[in-house]
Amino acid sequence: MSKRIHAVVGTLLLLGAAACADLTVPNENEPNTGRVLASPADVEQLIINSYLSYHNATIGFTSGYDPGINAQMSAASFEHTPMAANFGMIERSALPRLPIGNTTADAFRGQYEATWYGSYRAIKAANDGLTAISGGLVINNAADTRRAEAFAKFVRGLAHGTLALVYDQAFIVDENTPDPTVRPLTAGDLAPYSEVMTAALRYLDEAIAVSQANTFTIPTTWINGVQLTNQDLVRLANSYKARYRAEVARTREERQAVNWQQVIADVDAGRQTDLMIEMDDVNWQHVIHVYHSFYGAWNQVNPMILGMADQSGRYQTWIGTPLGERTAFLMVTPDMRFPQGSTAAAQQANPGLYIRHKGNAGHVRPDRGTWRWSLYRDTRFQDFYDAGWAGPLPVLTRAEMQLLKAEGLLRTGDAAGAATIINQTRVGNGGLAPVTQGSNPDCVPKLPSGACGDLLEALKWEKRLETWATRMGSWFFDSRGWGDLVQGTAVHYPVPAKELLVLRAPLYTFGGVGQPGAAGPSTYNFGL
Structure with missing residues (x-):
């Protein structure tokens, strides 16, 4: 069997474009839609797998032990502080801020691409399943068919929502999108993030409508360890709608303009308990926790934000110190989520609910900025780390x-x-x-x-x-809408260079003080 291979294609035929040089070679890794959709069981499994593709595009391992852009966003928003120069964490958290290196030669291009292609992998699987169902395919019985349909629409909504949160523009792709072998997608088909989010909310509403009209139970194998009735899926979709409505904002003004009455309604109609996925460190992984568990150079509590717990005055002194002269300091706070006491010894003996005093571990590579150094690390998820990255985690x-x-x-x-x-x-x-x-x-x-x-x-x-650390962008998306990101931080990612080359579109990027797509002056300034 031979296939036409584009740079954009690996697992996603829908993003194939005729506008690049083609090479006809055997490609056994590219899914054969006809073969995959040969039976109802195949279609159901394809739809089941779509959620894992979404999971991996956001908080799982995108390829091997690559965390995608998750670690970058965490570092850029001061959710954690790294000393290790892996996955673009140092570059995205550099002060002053740097532009994103959106070229095919950039060392971290794989991170920029991972969420893009991973999201479309999930979308393609969901769409292929929906196409089969709309063509009359029945999975066991009517109830199971509607269950698969609702779940596929749900995943399609999540994946489009992710693209809208992360990138400045993206393709809106569903089962009604023209066959790419007849009418390939072009750069002109890219839609701004606001339109992509509108589509994501529409797809979630479609999932809600199917779920409300039918009765079914989603087994724990579809989202590992999570059983959902049709009404549970309705509630979960509403919760994601609430999250997406608020977090799509790129500026204070956009955040203020959010339809907050609708957000409130979505929350009230949404899930009222934590969504806990059973991680197994095999298929279901939570990458940020794997690397956070290394502590030291990988993960310390960044004092830029969490230093505001301090009541001793040391945080204000630290902020007033030139950046190159800042170093770790002891925080004293009544917040019981932090270690208690006014000395290092007292704090080591009295860890907080979420954070503990770690000492000087990881105070390495001063050339990367001693302002990154911290005396603290997280302890909230210690049981998960001790269990070998296995067990339930909230997302x-x-x-x-x-x-x-x-x-x-x-x-x-x-x-x-x-x-x-x-x-x-x-x-x-x-x-x-x-x-x-x-x-x-x-x-x-x-x-x-x-x-x-x-x-x-x-x-x-x-x-x-x-x-x-519950999911990708847990601080980043809020911080950009609140106006809290450091000035010059890229507020979103460009379409990856690899995709732009396929589309024969100009390369572009975001970030850097005073540059396009960069955050303005921060709420806090941070003494910078």
């Missing part, structure tokens, strides 16, 4: 959803309602005094200026601590 939490609702309430004038939600984790997990619109008794967070954070800052504090 969407009740806390995330409730704090999205709190932001909606705050932005629509209900500060008291927002405070009630904020205080659920602030008091329950942090052991802090409740906040109100005009009062922050424990002064957590204490901003770089030394001022106590207002209610919005308290909300952001809770959101960051409660969603830390």
